[in-house]
Amino acid sequence: MAQITLTDDRGHTHQFTQAPRRIVTLLPSLTETVCALDACDRLVGVDRYSNYPDSVNKLPKLGGLDDTQIETLVALRPDVVLLAPSSRVQDRLTALGLKVVVLETRSHADVKRLLLKVGQLLAVPDPLKVWQRIDAQVDAAAASLPPxxxxxxxxxxxxxxxxxxxxxxxIGETLTRLGARNIVPASLGPFPKLNPEFVVRADPQVIMVAQRNAVNLAARPGWNNVRALRDKRVCVFPPEESEVMGRPGPRIGESAQWMARCLREVAAKPGSRNNNSSNTPAP
Known part of the structure; x- marks a missing residue:
């Protein structure tokens, strides 16, 4: 097999004499990327939050961004460690002689790019087909929506x-592809902290929120007058869905389908209570 040369998102170039057979991933979206490329069997350890597919739950869990279990990780003898720029252990692992590939996903384009890059690293045939499947799922979700x-x-x-x-x-890119108008402009950044009054002034017609954050939305100052709350157009996603929706990885197509379900329901039942148990209005 020809030598594999790969440049990561720090700009570091790595060379491998063969495709890695023992892989550690320290981010759920990276774990899911490896598995989407049919290479789950090469994983020997993952971070504590990686939980999909179910097979990864049997692997050693190595902590999170701030408390990675370095000794346990080293003992696994990985050929490569895949992690995010926010991980604090990249320099320590590199100093210990491990190959550390830093990868970041912030957008749909990044998800596609990482599938191709990790596919190259793992010598997986045609990694583009995974992205094409994801892209088709988002398109199908958009096509399912009424005018x-x-x-x-x-x-x-x-x-x-x-x-x-x-x-x-x-997440915003997915919503745009579904035809929604995000009240938070790109100029504020991808995940800005807002003054709650910003939402009151913007007066959105629809709110999407995770179940853990949905308690007493209407009790926030001024929020009882927000159209989405007044008209019962609030979709509350259960933990198993909101967790996936927060990961920029191979399951953004599924996320798009759940968002589309929400939009179909609020469009079909304006002003009425949403009876779907997966998308029930906030209290």
């Missing part, structure tokens, strides 16, 4: 601080 759902103004909350998913985030 009445197009152009609805929308607020997507990622944390009750509140932090929002703006137009420039991967």
């Amino acid at each position: 009445s759902s197009k152009g609805l103004t929308l607020y997507y909350e990622v944390d009750s601080a509140p932090y929002a998913a703006g137009e420039s985030s991967f």
Whole structure:
């Protein structure tokens, strides 16, 4: 096999005499990327938050961004460690002689780029077909929407601080492809912390929120007058869905389908209570 040369997102160039057979991933989206490329069997360890597909739950869990279990990781003798720029252990692992490939996903384009890059690293045939499947899922989700759902103004909350998913985030890109109008412009950044009054002034027609953040939305100052709350157009995603929706990886096609389901329901039942157990209105 020809030598593999790969430049990571720090600009570091790595050379491999053969495709890695023992892989550690320290980010759920990277774990899912490896598995989407049919290379789950090469994983020997993952971060504590990696939980999909189910087979990875049997692997050693090596901690998170701030508390990676370095000794345990080294003992696994990985051929490569895949991690995010935010991981604090990259320099330490490199100093210990491990090959550390730093990869970052912030957008749909990054998801496609990483599939191709990791596919190259793993010598996987035709990694582009994985992206084509994801892209087709997003297109199908958009095609499933009625004209009445197009152009609805929308607020997507990622944390009750509140932090929002703006137009420039991967979540925002999905919403744009579904025809929604994000109240948080790209100029504010991908996941800005907002003054709660910003949402009141923007008065979105639809709110999407994770179940853990949905308690007492209407009790926030001024929010009882927000159209989405007044008209019961609030989609509350259960943990198993909101977790996936927060990962910029191979399951953004599934996320698009859940978002489309929400938009179909609020468009079909304006002003009515949403009876779908997966998308029930906030209290």
